[in-house]
Amino acid sequence: MAPAALEAQSQQKEETVAHNSVLSSSSVNDTTHRSKVSVIGSGNWGSVASKLIASNTFRLNSFHDEVRMWVYEETLQSGEKLTDAINRTNENVKYLPGIKLGNNVVADPDLENTVRDANMLVFVTPHQFMEGICKRLVGKIRADAEAISLVKGMEVKMEGPCMISSLISQILGISCSVLMGANIANEIAVEKFSEATVGYRQNRDVAERWVQLFYTPYFIVTAVQDVEGVELCGTLKNVVALAAGFVDGLEMGNNTKAAIMRLGLREMKAFSKLLFPSVKDSTFFESCGVADLITTCLGGRNRKVAEAYAKNGGRRSFDELEAEMLQGQKLQGVSTAREVYEVLSHRGWLELFPLFATVHEISSGLLPPSAIVEYSEKQVRSF
Ligand SMILES: NC(=O)C1=CN([C@@H]2O[C@H](COP(=O)(O)OP(=O)(O)OC[C@H]3O[C@@H](n4cnc5c(N)ncnc54)[C@H](O)[C@@H]3O)[C@@H](O)[C@H]2O)C=CC1
């Protein structure tokens, strides 16, 4: 948006806020203390997150209106750059067509420029790209910047597993909270009610600022002091969602799927607590836990592609199905299952996590999809 237009918008916000006399502790004319938010990522969820955030930065006096959103640039079939198309139409025509993002969202293909002025950084890209992105940002962010990760996934290093929030903190030297939950992006895009969980480390004020940034009447955000618990829930449920998809593809019915979800939840909890004993039981009952597991196993992309994989008897690869069915959107479950498997093998825990292990063995082609049947029967009988 042109600077003059943004200025006019700002004035309107100041007047609105002054009129309502809510929400801001700073002077309505003092723009220097306002937080500036940038979103790093513009896929399906990244675009919806930008829309949510932009509605709040526009409304609340403690934020600058403009939300700069980094776009991994690509050329559309029409020949137009994706960034230009987003800024022309105010829609992410590839990853979230038909939804206006808000006039205060500015798409930017330049990563450094996107983060330059921001003190609140929202990371939301597929997890496999995060390390490269963070390395590119070293020395380019504000000294007082803080981050939140909406990224569901982890990296496995020589030293062991590394959650994406830790990767951000380690590479950029900044604190990082997380936001996860039962959040199928297309539903939130059309403002259907849902909840989410912010996981924070120590500082409750920081958590409250993130809650304020995302919270809307149709997106209820609760904060819990358990970064690893929240992040592991969001990460591991993608592995269980693949198992649910296999069950659907094999037409095994709802009871089997429910059994898989129960066994999956149990492995999620056991794995999280083995890695991080500080993880709280209560976190599994938040939106990031059981609710995200349910929604993803019913309506997520991992479930959908795993169903097609099983229907094809494993003869078409996940890469091929992902490209055909998701058109640029990325699955996180297959690589997460591999990463979890690496941790399990390395630590001698394979026998403790038969569902996680079986999902990787199926998705990597070592076992046929029907192996999920034998697995579930054996597991359900053994309890
Ligand atoms: N879509 C959803 O419903 C939800 C997604 N999430 C999580 O949010 C994260 C981001 O997912 P989405 O926004 O849905 O993305 P997406 O899967 O819709 O889109 C893929 C994105 O990756 C970008 N990309 C492709 N190649 C790249 C590269 N080499 N480097 C950097 N970026 C590249 C594409 O431009 C696109 O923005 C994931 O961890 C996902 O699990 C979380 C909640 C809901």
Ligand SMILES: O=C(CO)COP(=O)(O)O
């Ligand atoms: O994380 C999600 C919902 O909370 C989306 O899951 P999928 O990536 O499987 O669509």
